[in-house]
Amino acid sequence: MVIKHIMVLLFLVFRLSSAKVTYNVQSFGAKPDGRSDSKNAFLKAWNLSCNSTSPASIYVPAGRYLIASALTFSGQGCKSRAITFNIAGTLVAPSSYNAIGNAQVWIKFYIVKNVTINGGTLDAQGSSLWACKTSGKTCPKGSTTLGFYHSQNIVISKLRSLNSQMFHMLLYSCKNAKIQGVSIVAPGLSPNTDGIHLTYSTGITILSSKISTGDDCVSIGPGNSNIWIEKVVCGPGHGISIGSLGWEREEPGVQNVSVKTTTFVGTTNGLRIKAWARSSNGFVNGVYFKGATMMNVKFPIIIDGNYCPNNENCPNEASGVRISNVVYENVQGTSATRVAVKFDCSKGNPCRGIVLKDVDLKFGGQPANSSCSYAAGTASGLLQPTSCL
Numbered sequence: 001m002v003i004k005h006i007m008v009l010l011f012l013v014f015r016l017s018s019a020k021v022t023y024n025v026q027s028f029g030a031k032p033d034g035r036s037d038s039k040n041a042f043l044k045a046w047n048l049s050c051n052s053t054s055p056a057s058i059y060v061p062a063g064r065y066l067i068a069s070a071l072t073f074s075g076q077g078c079k080s081r082a083i084t085f086n087i088a089g090t091l092v093a094p095s096s097y098n099a100i101g102n103a104q105v106w107i108k109f110y111i112v113k114n115v116t117i118n119g120g121t122l123d124a125q126g127s128s129l130w131a132c133k134t135s136g137k138t139c140p141k142g143s144t145t146l147g148f149y150h151s152q153n154i155v156i157s158k159l160r161s162l163n164s165q166m167f168h169m170l171l172y173s174c175k176n177a178k179i180q181g182v183s184i185v186a187p188g189l190s191p192n193t194d195g196i197h198l199t200y201s202t203g204i205t206i207l208s209s210k211i212s213t214g215d216d217c218v219s220i221g222p223g224n225s226n227i228w229i230e231k232v233v234c235g236p237g238h239g240i241s242i243g244s245l246g247w248e249r250e251e252p253g254v255q256n257v258s259v260k261t262t263t264f265v266g267t268t269n270g271l272r273i274k275a276w277a278r279s280s281n282g283f284v285n286g287v288y289f290k291g292a293t294m295m296n297v298k299f300p301i302i303i304d305g306n307y308c309p310n311n312e313n314c315p316n317e318a319s320g321v322r323i324s325n326v327v328y329e330n331v332q333g334t335s336a337t338r339v340a341v342k343f344d345c346s347k348g349n350p351c352r353g354i355v356l357k358d359v360d361l362k363f364g365g366q367p368a369n370s371s372c373s374y375a376a377g378t379a380s381g382l383l384q385p386t387s388c389l
Helices: 002-018 039-051 127-135
Strands: 021-024 033-037 056-060 064-066 071-074 083-087 090-092 105-110 113-118 121-123 144-149 152-157 160-162 169-172 175-180 183-185 196-199 202-212 218-220 225-234 240-245 254-265 269-276 283-297 299-307 322-335 339-344 351-363 369-373 375-384
Touching (some): 039 056, 283 299
Parallel strands (some): 021 056, 064 090, 083 113, 105 144, 160 183, 169 196, 225 254, 339 369
């Protein structure tokens, strides 16, 4: 009987220690009026969640919550095994770009583990900064809307990001993250508003998302590996890009990337790899593009080994980035230019192991063309345009 009582007590202690606690940001002074700065309320909710010995939840009710300056959630010293943001409302930045324009990130998570963001909207109100940049005036660089740094076991689900000043979402040196069902929206002419940017990260999955931006829908920078992208609709924007790579002479490579079941609508590029024409020890190896639909895309398939936007201050060297083992399978649709497949590789480091299989791209109802420079590989199946490999 004594043993039974002890077991019951242990069970109750376990249940109490594992029960999730919830913190409502309004309980700490957050106002859903879009005018009162709620930054401190969010920090108070985070600090309590962080210090909880149980899994914690931060609830953001409906309404607009002004976050008037850069906000950092630090995971250093956290006791909680998991923290979940359940967001029914909108976090909004000030309309004046100077408020967050000089900050690297508007909402930053630093060294966190097991953090989940469910739902909600982030509205960075970036239009004033875009206007400043296009006017030629001296402007701040701008802020990324949401950034995770040196973090692991992250989930971002059904979040909407609007009108970022710079990148909408950034993962830097992260492990094991899933981004699912997100919506990212910015005008096609908004500068540098990449949808999701990855750097030095591994084990990243991006699923079932719609991205409309003025730059890359997804950009995969140096040092990334084990990346899975599936069921993503991109447009407007600059496509799904690996790169740009090779700006640094000492640079980690990109490997084991899968991009499947994607749709590109009116984008500048579809499936792109881009590298600067300068000396570098960077590389791309083991990329699998499968099941892409192109709808009036300017460059549906492109490797650009002489990347230099706007042809300004181009290094004009031979790219040192080694590109190998890249597969394009079941890519179909329409190109906005006659050259639908373009492999412009480096003379010093030609592309190797390029595979084309069942590629059917047309230009204005007519067959399109392909162009190859310093590229080698194989082609099979239905091929329109005719392979230049």
